[in-house]
Amino acid sequence: MPLVVEALARPAYQPLLRRVSQLAILQRLERWVATKPRWLILLILAVPFFGVEPLKVLGLVWIGEGLFLRGLGLLAFAYGASFVLVERIYQAGRDKLRSYRWLARCIDVVVAIRDAVLASLRATRAWRWATEIAAAAAAIVRPWRQRIRVLFQHADRPRRV
Numbered sequence: 001m002p003l004v005v006e007a008l009a010r011p012a013y014q015p016l017l018r019r020v021s022q023l024a025i026l027q028r029l030e031r032w033v034a035t036k037p038r039w040l041i042l043l044i045l046a047v048p049f050f051g052v053e054p055l056k057v058l059g060l061v062w063i064g065e066g067l068f069l070r071g072l073g074l075l076a077f078a079y080g081a082s083f084v085l086v087e088r089i090y091q092a093g094r095d096k097l098r099s100y101r102w103l104a105r106c107i108d109v110v111v112a113i114r115d116a117v118l119a120s121l122r123a124t125r126a127w128r129w130a131t132e133i134a135a136a137a138a139a140i141v142r143p144w145r146q147r148i149r150v151l152f153q154h155a156d157r158p159r160r161v
Contacts, residue, residue, distance in 0.1 A: 017083055017084065017087070020084055021088055026084070026088055029088065029089070029092070030088055030089075030091070030092035031092075033089055033092040033093050034092045034093060036093070036096075038093070038096035038097060038099055038100065041089070041092075041093035041096055041097055042093075042097060042100070042103075044089055044093075045086065045089050045090060045093070045097070048081065048082070048085040048086055048089065049082075049086050052078050052081050052082045052085070052086070053078075053082075055074055055077070055078035055081075056074075056075060056078045056079070056082075058071075058074060059071045059072070059073075059074035059075035059078060060075070062074060063075075
């Protein structure tokens with residue numbers, strides 16, 4: 001299920017992820033990670049991974065206990081942190097991490113399974129329906145995003161006194 005949610009949400013969060021990855025602090029983190037040895041990159045990668053994954057479970061528990069908004073908020077935060085930190089650290093140290101053959105094989109197997117599941121999901125009528133709904137929602141949101149962008153551009157300009 002998380003795979004489906006991630007695949008459906010990808011078009012929504014991908015531009016945000018690109019924008020966040022341009023932050024100076026994340027670029028410094030990536031450069032710093034890239035200079036480290038592979039064992040240390042693996043350890044650095046494990047810290048946010050093991051810190052964020054339990055938050056996802058807690059979010060689901062809260063939703064199950066009826067704390068829907070709190071659980072949904074925690075899930076959103078945990079997925080966001082995971083997408084940003086784990087993804088950026090992995091990308092910065094990818095070549096060194098893949099030099100561990102066992103890790104490269106594990107990643108290749110997970111990616112192959114993910115791609116196979118997504119390919120079969122994309123072939124369904126439900127996927128096409130969800131894609132159409134997402135496109136319709138994007139068309140509704142697009143003018144609002146443009147208005148908000150214009151407002152922020154005006155807010156960034158210095159005011160004359």
